Structures are given as C-alpha cells and as structure tokens.
Amino acid sequence: MIITEMPEPVLDKIIEFSDFKAVLTLRQVCRDFLNFIDDLNDSKLPDSKLLTFGIRSDYTENNVIVCFMGPDDSFYRFVYSEVEKSRSFNGKTTNLKDEDIVDVAIRDLERILKFQKSTFQWSCFNIHQLFRRPKFPNLEVKLSNMFRKLNRKIKTEILDIMAYSQVGFMSILPFVDPETLKRLRLFSMNKTVRIEMNEIAETEQWKNAKSIYCYFYALKVTVDDICHFSNVFIKMLYISARVLDFLRETITSCSNIDFSRFKFEIPNENEEMSNLWGHAFITAYLGFTNYSWYFRMKNSKEKILLAEIRPTRTKTNICFENIESREVPNGAIVHDFKGNTILLW
Template structure:
C-alpha cells in the first residue's frame, strides 16, 4: 500500500489547505517526510491561524521562555521552554530537547508558527525579563536572536498594537521595525522597574514611531522633545520637566489638528506657572486644576482644554464640546501664530 506522503502534491496541498493550525502541527510531527513537506510549502498554501494576540515572554528567575497564542474564539496555544530542564512544553505535553539550545528551539518554533499568521493581530507583546541575566544562561541571547529572526523573516508582522516591556531601551529599538506600517496604530513601552529612564533620540527616527497613532510610555523620558510626540492623536508620557515653550508648542499643534483626541504628561519638576500665565492669560480654577480653553481650527463645536494639576505635576490635553465649557471660563480664539 502506498504511503500517504506518496500522494500527488496537489492532494497534499488540499489536505493542508483545509486543516487548521493544530492539525498541521500534529501532522508535521508524524514523520520526517511530512515535516519536510510542510516546511517547504509556500506561506500562501498554509492555513491562516487567525491569532488575535501573541505574547513572547522571557523569565530570568525561572530561566524559561513562553509563547502564548490566542485565537479569535479564545483558543489558546501555550509553549514553554525551560533551560533548567532543557525541555519544551506545548499545551502540557513535555518534550526533552536533549543537547539542543533551548533558545534556538524556541526561535525555530516561533518562525514556523508565524508563517501561518495571515490576518492582522490585535496585539503583539514582548516581555523581556533577561537584560540583567548572567551570561552563563543562554536566555539572555533571546532578544538578539529574535531580532535576527524577524529581520530574516521576509515580511512585517501585521499588528494593531505593539507592546514592549523591558529593563532597557536597547531592547526597544530592535523590535519597533518588525511591525507593518499600515497595520500598526498603538505603541506601548513599559518598564520592568519603577522610575527607569529612557532616551528616545534613536527611537523617534524609526518609521513605526512616526506612523503610529497612539503611544504610551511609562519609562521616564530624559530627553523629550515635544516635536517628536505631537503627531500622535493620543499619548501618555513621563518626563523630568517641560518648559512653557513646549506646552505652547503642543497647544498650537493640537489646535491646528482635527485628529487629536487626548494626552497625559507627567513631569517630575514643574515651575513654569508665571510663563504660562503670560502666554495664555488667567486660568479657570477648579479644585486643584488650572484650566485653559482654546478653539480648534475649522471646528465650531470642539474645544481644546488644557488641565494643569500642579499638585501632582500632571498635565492633560483633551478635546471637549463647546457646551461642556464652564460658563465663566474664557475660550480663546484659534491663533496659528
């Protein structure tokens, strides 16, 4: 009797086409011939995994790597790679990797699974807890090997949101460029330690930064230039300080745009009240807030409100409707100068 692998290639193509990801991965483990046939297939002939979220996590304390893939129906694929046991676990099934490098195994698995992702992700999340790992562990090589894999992958990852949680900015710049420019809308940069600082001189040069619509950063940005964030329709950022000139620049940029929605700035030091009053005139006071209202260009209904809460050193920019402006507040006309 002929082996199934001896079937015409067209028949095998159809079997793969009408299978889901789990079935293809299972088939790939049947024998070497199936594995080679599947690995040699063009991406276009593979089924769409339709994942909506992928999480890539390294854990320096446990010395392990985990990949979590969430499907549209909340189906869940969990891969775990343990350096301690030199093993791979897939949805609870454990395989010993003998003398193989566990990071290399993880990278190969990820590259294979990404070939099945045709539709857009809602979120791609990196949690890189390995920057301070001692070099005797191979897991500290994960970021650079991931970056190399994505660069060689041949296509960008179509994800609406790209989130990176790490100890250091050196693990941010390699991963922003992997996102497809058309699909990417949101960039999240999260710190694994409180009060950690980041310099964004190089980050702001990356096209994905320039094209994204929303940005959230809980690192303390030490060299913030407001010119590098004013294109976002929504942003959240922390900085050591901000000048009256920078605040006025943001006010002018926002009132000239119909795309802006909301922003939050937190600063460690804020002592520019007198300069702000000279630029914008008296504020409308409400509790701990000093509020200013400005008309937006070419809009009859929308008003920019700037809320400075000096008690907390928080500054909010928001767009409200004219009817929500307090009766005694002054609404400044649009001024492009």
C-alpha cells in the same frame, strides 16, 4: 501507497484544505510530514487567523513563554524551561536535552508566524531582563535574526514592548508593519529609568501609529515627534512652558490634526506653568489645586482644547484634551486658537 509517498501536488492539496490546527497535528504524525510542511512555501500554508501572540522571558523562573490566542478563543501556551531543559505544551512535556531553550522557542515562534496572514489584534514582546545579569542575553538578537529570516513584517494593530533600553525596543519595532500599527506601548520594569527615544521616533512605525504610551522617562523626544498622534501618554523629566505653548498652538491651529488627548507626566511642577496662559480656572481635587485653560479650535465652534495642570505629591500631570463646548464649566475663560481671550463662559 502510504500517505507520505503521495505526489507533492496531492500533499499540497491536503494542506490547502486543512486548517491551522489540522496542519499542526499533521506535523506531529511523523518526521516526513514535519519536514514536508516546514519546507512548504508560506503561500501554501493556511492562515492561522490568530488574534494575539506574545513572548516573554521570565527570569525568576528561568523560563521563556510563548502564547497565542485563536479566533475561537483557543489558547496556546508554550513554556520553555532552562532548569528542566524542556518544552511544555498542552500538558505534554518534551525533553530538549542539550538544546538552547531560546533557540527552540524562537524556532517554534517562527514556524507559527509563517501561518499568520491576517493582522493580529495585539502583540506583546516582554523581553525585559535584569540589566546587570540578564538570564537570556541573546534573546533580543536572536529575535531580530528570526524576523530577518522570516522576511516579512508582523501585522498587528496594538504592539506592546517591554525592554530596558532603546536597543531593546529597536530589536523588535522595525519588524512590525507600519501600515497596520495603530497603538504603540513601551514599558520598562523600572518606571524611573531614562531611555533615549531619538532612533525610535525616526521609525515608520512611530510615525504611522495613532497612539503612543511611554511608561518611563523619555529622553531626546521633541514636540514635533509627537504632534501627529491622536493619543499620547509620555513621562518626561522636564517640559518647558514655551514647549507647552507651542504644542497648544499647533493643536488649535491645525485643523488636519486628528487629536484626542495628550498627557505628560513630570516629576515636579514648573513654577512658570501656573500662569502660562493668564488666569486659570481653578478647581480642587483630593486636596490638590488643578489649573485649567480653554481654547477654541481653529475652524470649529464646538471643539474646545482643554489644557490642564494637575499637581500631586510626587508628580505633575499635564493634559491636553479635546472636549465639546458644552463641557466648559461656568465662569471659565475661553481663548481663541491664538491665545486671545474671547469670552467668559
């Protein structure tokens, strides 16, 4: 009896006692093994235990690239070439003939994700394409369709997405498990682009994450949308003194906020900010004047909120940072959580 003629329960046992690499090798033995493995229920497949994965479209080389890293630092890299109509993996190149390279890449990605039962440490979707002439215009749609077919959320602690619009981010974000997501980082090739965030901010993934980093100008995002984060970096076209004061009051008054650091970047300094909370502690750095204010956190004698405005030639950084009382410099004024002056340090 040849192996492919064995009863299914026996073949199931073979798969059960095989690891991820062994099963991938079995898929390449013959067409019968490939079909048998691809038709298996996900629960019967071994956990690949991959640590990271990423997919990106390289419009300069006309490639789609899919990468994985295993628990033993093993690295898997698939390159799908539009020019050569091929797939390259571990030195082996397969001619794809008339097949769409995006279809092949996503089909391979789906097969590998079926093995993943543990949580990725990091996942990356670099699906940014030139807005006026996208090379792979259906990549976002086909990724979304694949995730729907997979019918389970991607478990990852860190998620990076590079896209050119809210639609691009939303083609990925809803398919990530909000229970495992800790850090969300959103990128665009053009750092000056303006992207609306209202739909993104309504997702469970946004609401459950602990950190958010937004490397473009975010529109339609409110203070309420970011108050739950521990760490924030977000670029905004404008932020008013009233909004900053509301954020300061929210952070210092709510003892249940797990706060570490908020940083905003705006194009120009707002005049009203310099005297926002009265006399600032002023320092100079690289020829620029920094304005700092200090506030006690409610129900804490040791925790201090540092609010700092740091102008540069091209932008103004506004930071809120959680520090210890011993870090307050001599001569600085410390306010209570309501904004009243309590002592000179």
